[in-house]
Amino acid sequence: MKRKLIDDAVLVRNYINGDESALSILINRHKQKIYSFIYSKVYDRDITEDVFQDTFIKVIKTLKRGKYNEEGKFLPWVMRIAHNLVIDHFRRNSRMPKFDNTGEFSIFSVLSDSSLNAEKTIIKDQVESDVRRIIEELPEDQKQVLLMRMYQDMSFKEISERTGVSINTALGRMRYALINLRKVIEQHNIVLTN
Structure with a gap:
């Protein structure tokens, strides 16, 4: 008989209650999706790896502080964190879209x-x-x-x-x-x- 997958919400609760292994299951379950999402924005493996690590550092800190209340929507919440960190990365490297002299703007100035x-x-x-x-x-x-x-x-x-x-x-x-x-x-x- 196949083992039923434990819900994200249950794993999050278990992790908050001290079960460290619950976080590894969550990371492994969603790693591919989150990693691909970040890579599709930055097109660089090293940067993707850094943003991925930072995302889970932020996830851990938020869970440890008891600030998580996403009603079981774990993946969309993590994706939002990853998305914000990608934006932070572009801001730090001042490659965020800005007006050029023509007054036109480009949301794609973040891509070469x-x-x-x-x-x-x-x-x-x-x-x-x-x-x-x-x-x-x-x-x-x-x-x-x-x-x-x-x-x-x-x-x-x-x-x-x-x-x-x-x-x-x-x-x-x-x-x-x-x-x-x-x-x-x-x-x-x-x-x-x-």
């Missing part, structure tokens, strides 16, 4: 263009125009904050000073912009990852 073959270039152009179109659909105040934050790399303090609103209002607008972007992306079934 030489690595794009013809097919990827077509996909890249399509996704960029999709993203531009989606951003244009946002209310003006949300669009303004999103563009300043993502493409001009401004802090919320700078955005607050530039727009004359409080930092909390700027944060709120960014939050609503992201919620609205997600809705539009789902409505249009746009896939933003390769």
Whole structure:
């Protein structure tokens, strides 16, 4: 008889309660998916390995502090951590998208263009125009904050000073912009990852 797989949620609970082996099972179970996800963003094995390690260091710290409350959605939670660490990596290496002199922006400035073959270039152009179109659909105040934050790399303090609103209002607008972007992306079934 096949042994039933233990749920992620049970393994997380067991780990929090001191069963160290539960974490190894979780890591082994999801390693391939998380590793592939990170690699698809950074295209470098060493960086992928570093981000993967950092992801699980953060997972362990969060679980140990009892701050985990994802209602059994362990993998999406870990993926979010990995995604944020990938963004941190690009920020540290100042390869985050920024405006260039033409005022155009590129979410793909994080990839080296030489690595794009013809097919990827077509996909890249399509996704960029999709993203531009989606951003244009946002209310003006949300669009303004999103563009300043993502493409001009401004802090919320700078955005607050530039727009004359409080930092909390700027944060709120960014939050609503992201919620609205997600809705539009789902409505249009746009896939933003390769």
